[in-house]
Amino acid sequence: MHPSTATHIRISRATVASGIMIASMCAAFPDTLLQATSVVPGQGQLAMAKAVEDIHDYRTPLVAPPPGIATATLRAPKNRYFLGEPFRVEFVLRNSGTDSFIFSFGGDYRGANRALRYRVQALDDTGKPVPEALSPRTFFGGVTSREAIQPGESWSEKLWPLDYLQITRPGAYTLRITHDFGWNTPDDERARHVSLRSAAAAFPGDRPGWKSPVAEMRVEFVVADDRQLDAMLDDIAAAIQAKDRERIPSPEDLAHPEYLAALEKRATSEDMFFLNALGLVPGKKATAALLGLAQSGGNVRSDTSRLAAALLERRMPLVKFERDNPPWADPVREQLTASSWDDSFAPAARELASRYLKQFDPAAAPSRRPGGIQATGYFRGYLGIADFPEVCIGANILKRTGTADDYPVLRNTLREALNLTLSPRRGDATILDYPDPIPDLIRALDSLRERGFVADEDPSGDEGFFLYFHWLADAPVPRPERWKDTLDTFGASNRYPVWQAALESIPAPMPADCRDFVLRSLEARDYGVIMHACQVAGASGDKTLLRSVLDVIATETCEWLLRAAANAAWTLGARTERAAALAERIPDALVGNTAFEALRRSVLDGDGASDIRLLPRRQRIELRDMWRTWIAAHASDLEASRKFKPEDIPATPAPAPASRQS
Incomplete structure (x- = not known):
């Protein structure tokens, strides 16, 4: 993927794979920005030395053009949108001087859901910044490019501002976007992309010495009425069918309580997009809707029931391991739990989980995946390749809500799952974890033990x-x-x-x-x-x-x-x-x-x-x-x-x- 186009492909903040909501991953390197280097295998020390030079060059700021030479503007089809409507802007960097200048971009998109070198701010009518969007702390670096812009020429890139912002209320906002472009210190910018910042954090464009231009535009968001909402959702459904990425928002953009009924009505659509949006709507009414969809496996598609259960599980509280290990904490889960969960949902959720576990059949194990795809532990969920998704979901629900009464069904399911481990692991079989659903069952049983x-x-x-x-x-x-x-x-x-x-x-x-x-x-x-x-x-x-x-x-x-x-x-x-x-x-x-x-x-x-x-x-x-x-x-x-x-x-x-x- 070319770095100049990589961020044009949007990855949802609530990414879904194989019908299962993907768990957030921690950033493996919270204080370092990983960068790809052109090391040719087998070149030994010369290649390693060259790689070090490349990294050093990258982390040394470029010479910025004089003030006023690099200008930035935002382009958008319109300046008034419904909440949840696809909202995409084009950031344009222009050379208004008489000499060319060099800038860098990219290196911030592999695994991330947004281009991390951009900084985006929205101010409401009182001048108060809206909160930053909660995002999985996933980041694997990427390829960085450098280009020169000649006098009078420009460079542009499209991005989705709502990947960076939580705009949950109608109103008029001032949108501000900047990028480090390699002209600012890496310690301030590139080395801390994966750290979540509060709304009160200083916008870099306001800091003294910031050398990149800031682009601004005014935009208004309004709540769609029932007729407008149906038309908007129809347009999104058509875009999904046509695979028109520029017209497909993130499911999170539609996660407004006012849209709950409409999303629930469309939850059984084949692409599951609207069910994912429903899964991100805050509030106990949305939790009840998900529980109802998960329980109605006989009335709706089984994939819908399964995904509803997975989305329901994402609203449940963190377990001790996650609370004690902040890198595994999921800010989206924490926010949903605080606004959407109470223990009154637990008995029905536990009954649903028990039903999933009792349906487990080891003989239904899938054949070996093409291409030798393998993963372990949390990464199976991340890649969406769980072999027994229903059992894994059920175990995860009991991991968060289970009691001593759930020990027998968990133990019985583990006994059946151990029948998958009779053949010794040899050849290219993974030895870093056990096959599904054993890891999830173990974590559920461990959580019971942690609770006494x-x-x-x-x-x-x-x-x-x-x-x-x-x-x-x-x-x-x-x-x-x-x-x-x-x-x-x-x-x-x-x-x-x-x-x-x-x-x-x-x-x-x-x-x-x-x-x-x-x-x-x-x-x-x-x-x-x-x-x-x-x-x-x-x-x-x-x-x-x-x-x-x-x-x-x-x-x-x-x-x-x-x-x-x-x-x-x-x-x-x-x-x-x-x-x-x-x-x-x-x-x-x-x-x-x-x-x-x-x-x-x-x-x-x-x-x-x-x-x-x-x-x-x-x-x-x-x-x-x-x-x-x-x-x-x-x-x-x-x-x-x-x-x-x-x-x-x-x-x-x-x-x-x-x-x-x-």
């Missing part, structure tokens, strides 16, 4: 042993008297979540009598079990486990497993043996790059990142041979954990031109 539920002390059944071990993982020592016998008898289960939970229940430092269980786990068939066994082995400090860990490095073909084994071997004190084992894996097409990176990171004084995936097979074999020789010559230095300069280790060859991929 206490399970039976004597476990039984696969799900019982799983919960027994799982809930001991974060418990203080000592372990219960019968824990070790239970570990030895039931820990090595043919359901890999049980085995993995058993390993996680081993306290640190590892008791000496757990050594045999860890050794047995290092020989398991399931890659996830082996990975956790490596982690326990590394934390144990027991060097008698080292040989088995090195054997994992030497033989297995899973990247995450290889990383865990390499880390464990290092923690257990292996230096030369570890380096030699990693070097032998360099030619491997599946894990060679992972082994190579782990090897470089352990010997380099600095970042060891590199990439050999584009090297031909013969060059990878030659690289392995060079490292064999080098390791043998530097064994004593390696044993002393000496760090080397890039020029002191074998050079990584650049891939031949014929091997490069476009």
